[in-house]
Amino acid sequence: MKKFFLFVLAALIPLAPAFSSDKAPKNEKVKNVILIIGDGMGFSACASWMVDRHYEPTCFDRAQYVGMSKTYSANSRVTDSAASGTAMACGIKTNNSMLGVLPDGTPVTSIAELAKAKGLSTGIVVSSYVLDATPAAFYAHVKNRNDRKTIEENLIDFKPDVIVGGGRKYFVEERYVPVNMIDKAVGAGFTYVSSPDDFMIATKTPILGLFSDESYPMAIERDTDYLTDVSLHTLDILDDNKNGFFVMIEGSHIDHAAHANNAEQLTWEMEEFDKVVNAAFDYADIHKGTLVVVTADHETGGVALLPGSKDFTKSDTGIDVKFATTGHSGSPVPVYSYGASAWRFGQVMENTDIFARIKSLLIDRK
Numbered sequence: 001m002k003k004f005f006l007f008v009l010a011a012l013i014p015l016a017p018a019f020s021s022d023k024a025p026k027n028e029k030v031k032n033v034i035l036i037i038g039d040g041m042g043f044s045a046c047a048s049w050m051v052d053r054h055y056e057p058t059c060f061d062r063a064q065y066v067g068m069s070k071t072y073s074a075n076s077r078v079t080d081s082a083a084s085g086t087a088m089a090c091g092i093k094t095n096n097s098m099l100g101v102l103p104d105g106t107p108v109t110s111i112a113e114l115a116k117a118k119g120l121s122t123g124i125v126v127s128s129y130v131l132d133a134t135p136a137a138f139y140a141h142v143k144n145r146n147d148r149k150t151i152e153e154n155l156i157d158f159k160p161d162v163i164v165g166g167g168r169k170y171f172v173e174e175r176y177v178p179v180n181m182i183d184k185a186v187g188a189g190f191t192y193v194s195s196p197d198d199f200m201i202a203t204k205t206p207i208l209g210l211f212s213d214e215s216y217p218m219a220i221e222r223d224t225d226y227l228t229d230v231s232l233h234t235l236d237i238l239d240d241n242k243n244g245f246f247v248m249i250e251g252s253h254i255d256h257a258a259h260a261n262n263a264e265q266l267t268w269e270m271e272e273f274d275k276v277v278n279a280a281f282d283y284a285d286i287h288k289g290t291l292v293v294v295t296a297d298h299e300t301g302g303v304a305l306l307p308g309s310k311d312f313t314k315s316d317t318g319i320d321v322k323f324a325t326t327g328h329s330g331s332p333v334p335v336y337s338y339g340a341s342a343w344r345f346g347q348v349m350e351n352t353d354i355f356a357r358i359k360s361l362l363i364d365r366k
């Protein structure tokens with residue numbers, strides 16, 4: 001048995017990635033922040049992707065620091081995306097279903113709003129619809145995440161340089177809005193684009209991209225690297241600003257795959273997520289002063305990697321991805337960081353600390 005163990009270890013060592021935190025810049029001044037959120041992406045979702053890749057290096061192996069975020073909200077140990085998005089965007093714990101407000105309804109300024117006020121560029125890229133809870137937490141202030149009309153008005157008022165994803169029907173259909181909100185956005189100065197292809201050649205900001213009626217299709221339903229392509233073009237637009245930028249990129253469908261308890265969809269979404277995180281790390285490698293933080297708003301599905309047998313004296317009996325719930329769970333989530341001052345995220349933290357640390361590095365910088 002001992003001999004076999006040594007053999008297995010020896011076989012795995014050449015595959016192990018170099019200990020990359022050796023290279024992490026310590027207190028490098030932060031000019032740009034790329035916050036990437038895997039909606040519903042717990043530790044086991046990340047681990048399922050590592051297993052799928054046969055433990056060859058994934059984006060997660062490449063992180064320079066790893067921390068853990070506690071996701072409970074003001075009124076529940078199991079959060080929704082609205083309260084957890086608000087925690088990361090605004091630095092406060094609020095009640096589930098509330099966006100950008102304290103439990104009593106008082107609005108709180110988001111990191112994106114602070115960045116804009118400081119003269120930085122801002123961007124939001126999602127595969128869900130642009131009014132969904134995670135993106136809206138960065139620009140909206142409503143007590144109810146389903147108050148889409150107010151969320152749209154908040155979006156148009158905030159005017160991020162780039163906001164792209166799905167959700168066209170909520171802007172144009174009479175049963176949601178009394179007036180065409182795309183026209184209103186264009187009237188307020190937005191460039192409107194209706195497909196990723198049109199977005200890829202758009203440069204005049206602010207840009208509103210609504211690429212589908214509801215959420216953009218899941219990775220399993222298309223053969224494009226949607227999230228990576230639109231994110232890289234967004235970075236290209238945002239980094240024209242010499243003051244720097246803040247961008248939030250969301251792998252929204254990880255949550256939807258886990259709600260559906262669909263392991264195959266989850267794998268496709270993790271593959272797409274891996275690509276966009278690696279692209280962001282590559283960007284940080286060549287753009288000094290860029291910090292990349294990769295985390296989740298909560299765990300979805302109670303994902304577990306279960307063996308084929310409970311007899312652990314046997315060699316590998318296979319691993320199945322199983323789900324304990326079709327809802328969210330109370331498990332903490334990982335925080336991976338890379339680039340300028342990445343070490344600030346290598347601890348156990350509250351989800352509100354993600355806001356506080358980004359603010360101290362990007363907004364309060366001298």
Ligand SMILES: [Zn+2]
Pocket residue numbers: 040081255256259300328
């Ligand atoms: Zn969810």
